[in-house]
Amino acid sequence: MEEHHLRVNGATHSVTCDPGTPLLDVLRADLQLAGPRFGCGMGLCGACFVIVDGHARSSCDLPVWAAQQSEITTVDGLAATGALHAVQQAFLDSQAAQCGYCTSGMIMSTVALLAENPAPSEQQVRNALEGNLCRCGTHQRIVAAVLAAARRLAAEAAR
Amino acid sequence: MSAPTFPAGASTETQPAAGLPPTLAANPRLARWLGFSADGVVTIHSGKVEYGQGVWTALAQVAAEELGVSLSRVVVAPVITSDSPDEGITSGSRSVEESGASLRQACAQARSLMLGVAAVTLGTTAERLVVEDGQLTGPDGTAVTYWSVLAAHPGLLERDAGEPVPEKAMGSWSVAGRSAARLDLPDKVSGRPRFIHDLRLPGMLYGRIVRPPAPAARLAGLADPCLPPGVILVRDGSFLGVLAGADREAVQSAALVAKAARWEVSETLPDCDDLASFLRNAPAETVVVGEHRDERAAASAATTLAAEFTRPYIAHASMAPSCALARWDSGSLMIWSHSQGPFALRDAIAAGLGLDPAQVVVQHAEGAGAYGHNGADDVALDAALLARAVPGRPVRVLWAREDEMAWAPYGSAMLARLEAGLDAAGTIVSWRQDVWSGGYIGRPGTGGQPRLLALSHIEGGQPIPAALDGPPTGAIGSTRNAVPGYDIPDLLITRHRLLTMPIRTSSQRSLGAFLNVFAIESFMDELAAAAGRDPVDFRLAHLRDPRARRVIEQAAGLADWGARPRSESIGYGIGFARYKGVAGYCAAVAEVEAEYDIRVRRLWLAVDVGRVINPDGVINQVEGGAIQSASWALKERVRFDRTAITSVNWDTYPILRFSEVPQVQVRIVASPERESGAGEVAQGPVAGAIGNAVAAAVGVRVRDLPLTAEQVGRAIEAG
Numbered sequence: 086m087e088e089h090h091l092r093v094n095g096a097t098h099s100v101t102c103d104p105g106t107p108l109l110d111v112l113r114a115d116l117q118l119a120g121p122r123f124g125c126g127m128g129l130c131g132a133c134f135v136i137v138d139g140h141a142r143s144s145c146d147l148p149v150w151a152a153q154q155s156e157i158t159t160v161d162g163l164a165a166t167g168a169l170h171a172v173q174q175a176f177l178d179s180q181a182a183q184c185g186y187c188t189s190g191m192i193m194s195t196v197a198l199l200a201e202n203p204a205p206s207e208q209q210v211r212n213a214l215e216g217n218l219c220r221c222g223t224h225q226r227i228v229a230a231v232l233a234a235a236r237r238l239a240a241e242a243a244r
Numbered sequence: 245m246s247a248p249t250f251p252a253g254a255s256t257e258t259q260p261a262a263g264l265p266p267t268l269a270a271n272p273r274l275a276r277w278l279g280f281s282a283d284g285v286v287t288i289h290s291g292k293v294e295y296g297q298g299v300w301t302a303l304a305q306v307a308a309e310e311l312g313v314s315l316s317r318v319v320v321a322p323v324i325t326s327d328s329p330d331e332g333i334t335s336g337s338r339s340v341e342e343s344g345a346s347l348r349q350a351c352a353q354a355r356s357l358m359l360g361v362a363a364v365t366l367g368t369t370a371e372r373l374v375v376e377d378g379q380l381t382g383p384d385g386t387a388v389t390y391w392s393v394l395a396a397h398p399g400l401l402e403r404d405a406g407e408p409v410p411e412k413a414m415g416s417w418s419v420a421g422r423s424a425a426r427l428d429l430p431d432k433v434s435g436r437p438r439f440i441h442d443l444r445l446p447g448m449l450y451g452r453i454v455r456p457p458a459p460a461a462r463l464a465g466l467a468d469p470c471l472p473p474g475v476i477l478v479r480d481g482s483f484l485g486v487l488a489g490a491d492r493e494a495v496q497s498a499a500l501v502a503k504a505a506r507w508e509v510s511e512t513l514p515d516c517d518d519l520a521s522f523l524r525n526a527p528a529e530t531v532v533v534g535e536h537r538d539e540r541a542a543a544s545a546a547t548t549l550a551a552e553f554t555r556p557y558i559a560h561a562s563m564a565p566s567c568a569l570a571r572w573d574s575g576s577l578m579i580w581s582h583s584q585g586p587f588a589l590r591d592a593i594a595a596g597l598g599l600d601p602a603q604v605v606v607q608h609a610e611g612a613g614a615y616g617h618n619g620a621d622d623v624a625l626d627a628a629l630l631a632r633a634v635p636g637r638p639v640r641v642l643w644a645r646e647d648e649m650a651w652a653p654y655g656s657a658m659l660a661r662l663e664a665g666l667d668a669a670g671t672i673v674s675w676r677q678d679v680w681s682g683g684y685i686g687r688p689g690t691g692g693q694p695r696l697l698a699l700s701h702i703e704g705g706q707p708i709p710a711a712l713d714g715p716p717t718g719a720i721g722s723t724r725n726a727v728p729g730y731d732i733p734d735l736l737i738t739r740h741r742l743l744t745m746p747i748r749t750s751s752q753r754s755l756g757a758f759l760n761v762f763a764i765e766s767f768m769d770e771l772a773a774a775a776g777r778d779p780v781d782f783r784l785a786h787l788r789d790p791r792a793r794r795v796i797e798q799a800a801g802l803a804d805w806g807a808r809p810r811s812e813s814i815g816y817g818i819g820f821a822r823y824k825g826v827a828g829y830c831a832a833v834a835e836v837e838a839e840y841d842i843r844v845r846r847l848w849l850a851v852d853v854g855r856v857i858n859p860d861g862v863i864n865q866v867e868g869g870a871i872q873s874a875s876w877a878l879k880e881r882v883r884f885d886r887t888a889i890t891s892v893n894w895d896t897y898p899i900l901r902f903s904e905v906p907q908v909q910v911r912i913v914a915s916p917e918r919e920s921g922a923g924e925v926a927q928g929p930v931a932g933a934i935g936n937a938v939a940a941a942v943g944v945r946v947r948d949l950p951l952t953a954e955q956v957g958r959a960i961e962a963g
């Protein structure tokens with residue numbers, strides 16, 4: 086058991102746990118964030134994706150000790166001001182979910198993509214989401230939502 | 245433990261009014277279906293559960309429409325067996341048809357009762373009241389609301405539904421029939437607690453199960469696992485579980501127990517690479533499921549074709565491992581579950597544990613998408629067994645991903661042998677279809693047996709009996725859609741259901757229709773080629789039903805069938821079926837590119853699912869069904885060796901990814917007919933269309949799913 090300091094959604098948290106504890110478990114159990122979901126525990130499905138220093142990645146296979154120096158964002162932290170983030174709003178507008186279990190991870194991959202490439206092509210969107218699985222087959226709507234979010238963010242930036 | 249028996253359903257005491265929708269007749273009390281709370285909210289209670297298919301939203305639309313309130317006032321209550329109307333299992337694309345019909349009539353009756361009271365209060369007649377968002381206004385401008393009426397007459401809905409009253413005509417709908425945003429999505433895009441996995445109860449303990457390493461295994465010994473202090477080990481026969489104060493501790497403890505366990509394992513699984521032999525040779529029960537004979541027509545055959553088609557075992561592979569919570573309190577058991585059949589689960593758990601069903605309450609909580617009978621019910625019993633060790637404390641059990649893949653039931657492997665005769669004019673005159681498969685009906689309660697996984701592991705437990713297939717009506721189980729929907733004079737369809745179950749099977753989205761329609765539609769193209777006809781024309785020549793013809797024509801039109809330039813390695817194919825032979829119609833066209841790999845680039849679908857409550861919801865369901873069907877058809881196959889399942893995670897059970905997913909275009913063909921559900925219509929037609937497009941692209945017919953480059957190579961070699 087060791088004390089770890091984490092920067093999550095703009096705040097610093099300290100948690101005492103085994104250094105090998107997966108970040109996902111710390112986020113869900115200690116920080117009580119429901120957004121990152123457990124799907125596979127092996128970095129294979131994307132349900133647990135969070136943004137770590139600007140990159141979307143799995144939190145289920147990232148030991149907490151390795152996440153200490155990083156800035157971490159989860160889907161729970163996107164609507165900090167109360168209003169939905171443009172990407173969340175676009176997912177809602179496109180009704181881009183069926184069960185919605187993959188949605189948190191999809192949104193985090195999208196936020197990271199658009200920060201790096203504000204006007205992706207459809208192919209670039211698909212490539213960026215390659216690590217996110219959706220069993221319900223909502224892919225087409227998700228791609229549409231990402232492209233709509235890019236347009237929305239561009240319009241916001243132009244204002 | 246003695247063999248569990250299954251309780252009979254409760255008998256109804258009074259006769260319900262004639263002509264009511266069946267689930268309303270069975271649960272006639274109006275207050276069971278809807279309630280009005282002081283804050284201007286209408287709460288509806290359905291027996292159907294939400295699992296991502298959007299049923300709550302559609303049912304809320306039905307209620308809002310019939311009552312005349314805005315959709316935003318309607319809240320859907322989660323199913324709880326102590327309170328909600330028992331509407332059986334949420335499956336088979338029947339929710340809007342069944343629950344929608346009952347809710348609509350219950351709301352119509354509630355509305356008419358409230359209008360009657362309001363008319364007296366306002367000194368007018370019910371006909372003269374104007375209803376707007378729950379406000380009832382008389383000709384003189386004075387008004388009451390549903391809520392004020394019920395505040396004055398709180399018992400008004402505490403009565404049984406009477407004779408059916410008229411419902412709003414579809415032509416005057418303003419909420420139903422229009423696309424509505426899903427009620428559950430705001431929580432889901434925000435990452436708010438919504439799933440059963442997010443449920444935390446005070447004092448809750450975390451449980452994990454240590455499953456045997458193979459379907460046929462017995463715990464032969466358990467060394468001291470040296471568990472951390474406070475961790476509880478639960479052992480009952482070959483059932484092993486641990487309970488800890490935190491999930492991470494439960495996971496670590498489960499790993500210690502797994503290391504300390506010694507299992508006796510038997511080789512019971514068939515040869516993964518020769519399922520056709522296994523299916524053909526296993527003991528089976530043979531029944532005719534469809535027959536009409538015309539020997540003169542059959543004798544006019546000038547050409548006879550025969551072919552065999554197979555599919556492997558396919559996993560549900562839900563995005564979330566199954567999860568449940570349970571708590572024992574002085575002899576009564578409370579369960580939280582994402583089961584598709586909370587009532588059947590209650591009865592199965594009671595039977596399995598020797599309780600009276602009245603001692604068990606199951607409350608539904610949302611899980612990830614379900615596509616048939618997955619691990620939801622099994623994990624509920626796991627939670628109950630662990631919770632029994634700590635009375636009074638809630639226990640939450642989450643399955644490991646590997647257990648979800650290896651232990652949830654699969655859709656069965658299947659073999660279909662088809663034979664048909666064409667007369668000299670190229671018309672089909674006879675059709676034989678033989679289907680070999682494990683049963684598709686194996687949910688808790690089937691055949692009067694609880695069929696919960698842990699019951700086969702606990703002391704004295706028996707293996708889960710082979711899954712059933714329902715009565716031989718042709719539309720149920722493995723032979724769903726085995727009777728072709730075409731006009732064929734001489735027809736004989738036979739089912740061979742396996743009587744042993746080395747690999748557990750049960751219901752999976754569209755049941756046998758996925759393989760049967762793939763086989764029938766592939767074979768239709770082979771027959772069309774033999775007759776020298778275009779596949780679309782050939783199908784239309786064998787279809788009189790105008791709704792069937794319309795979806796085929798519309799899908800072909802969407803895809804620009806016939807006008808598309810043909811090129812090397814690109815192929816187009818069509819597939820069609822009327823789901824179950826009596827439900828929704830769907831036709832699909834696929835565009836396949838077969839260069840280095842098999843890629844489905846586009847799918848065009850036309851569906852006629854009768855009256856539509858939420859058009860965008862229907863399109864969402866059909867798109868999802870089409871993409872999932874493409875994934876099954878192109879990639880999916882559960883692998884195993886002679887002892888154990890080896891497809892246990894996404895690397896060993898790949899599904900379609902973003903770079904591989906086709907573009908899908910869906911058109912709803914408008915229809916005034918009865919609602920018939922959209923969740924499963926696409927599975928068979930999409931597989932058929934892809935199979936035909938692959939054949940067109942590579943020039944050989946691939947009859948074994950999945951349609952991988954490897955299978956294409958094999959078909960080229962064989963051909």
Ligand code: FES
Pocket residue numbers: 122123124125126127128129130131132133134143144145146
């Ligand atoms: S749960 Fe982390 S990638 Fe699947």
Ligand code: FES
Pocket residue numbers: 182183184185186187188218219220221222223296563612613
């Ligand atoms: S919406 Fe269900 S897994 Fe993506």
